[in-house]
Amino acid sequence: MKVNGTCHCGQVAFNATVDPNKVIICHCSDCQVTSGSAFRTIVMSEPDAVEFTKGSPKSYIKTADSGNKRELTFCENCASPFYSVTVGDGPKIYGIRVGVLEQRGELEPRKQIWCQSAVNWAGKVDSYPKVDMQ
Ligand SMILES: [Zn+2]
Ligand SMILES: [Zn+2]
Numbered sequence: 001m002k003v004n005g006t007c008h009c010g011q012v013a014f015n016a017t018v019d020p021n022k023v024i025i026c027h028c029s030d031c032q033v034t035s036g037s038a039f040r041t042i043v044m045s046e047p048d049a050v051e052f053t054k055g056s057p058k059s060y061i062k063t064a065d066s067g068n069k070r071e072l073t074f075c076e077n078c079a080s081p082f083y084s085v086t087v088g089d090g091p092k093i094y095g096i097r098v099g100v101l102e103q104r105g106e107l108e109p110r111k112q113i114w115c116q117s118a119v120n121w122a123g124k125v126d127s128y129p130k131v132d133m134q
Contacts, residue, residue, distance in 0.1 A: 001017065001018055001019070001020045001103070002015065002016075002017055003015070003016050003017070003018050003043075003096075003101045003102065003103045003107075004016070004053075004101065004102050004103075005082065005096070005100040005101045005102065006054075006100070006102070007074075007075035007077075007078050007080035007082070007100065008075070008078040008080045009075060009077045009078035009080075010054075011054070011055045011075055011077050011078070012052065012054060012055035012056065012057055012075045012080075012082070013052070013053050013054035013055065014050055014051060014052045014053060014054075014082065015050075015051050015053055016045050016049055016050045016051070016094065016096055017045060017046045017049035018043045018044065018045050018046065018049070018096060018107070019043070019044055019045075019046060020043070020106070020107055021110060022043060022044035022110070023041065023042070023043045023098065023107045023108060023109045023110055024041070024042050024043075024044075024109060024110065024111045024112065024113055025039050025040070025041050025042075025109045025111070025112040025113070026039060026040045026041075026042055026112075026113050026114055027039045027112060027113065027114045027115055027116075027117055027118035027119075027122065028113070028114035028117055029114075029117050030062060030064065031114075032117070032119075034060075034062070034072060034081070035081065035097070038118075038119045038121075038122060039112075039118065039119075039122060040097065041097070041098040041099065041104075041107075041109060042084075042095045042096065042097060042098060043095075043096050043098050043101070043107050044093055044094070044095060044096075045083070045092075045093055045094035045095075045096055046093075047091035047092065047093060048091055048092050049094070050083065050092075050094045050096070055075075057073035057074060057075060057076075057082050058073065058074055058075070058076035059071050059072065059073050060072045060073075060074070061087060062084070068086075069086075069087040070084045070085065070086060070087065071084065071085050071086075071087050072084045073085075080100055081097045081100065082096065082097060082100060083095055083096045083097060
């Protein structure tokens with residue numbers, strides 16, 4: 001599936017091809033901190049299928065407890081996150097942040113991972129009072 005994303009300030013934009021069957025919610029503590037949210041929603045790209053069409057992202061190399069390194073990218077102006085990807089050679093599968101994609105509403109999660117570190121209210125969101133706007 002072809003998708004496109006733009007950061008909040010509009011300085012950086014990209015196109016990608018993703019697998020809509022590979023949308024996950026990640027509850028790991030790294031995603032909580034680097035997204036500033038309770039969990040992150042990610043869609044996996046096809047190999048090497050991300051192309052920037054405007055600007056270029058800034059990178060941060062994250063080292064996991066396991067020692068694995070991943071490159072996290074974001075807009076240096078507005079901090080919108082784009083993807084994470086393994087560091088080094090070989091075909092790249094990008095873990096694209098669903099919220100930055102225009103097609104975010106069509107990409108429904110199929111799985112939740114790192115549930116051991118999920119906030120204890122993660123499963124209750126739908127039960128909270130709802131207001132259409134603020
Ligand atoms: Zn931006
Ligand atoms: Zn995570």
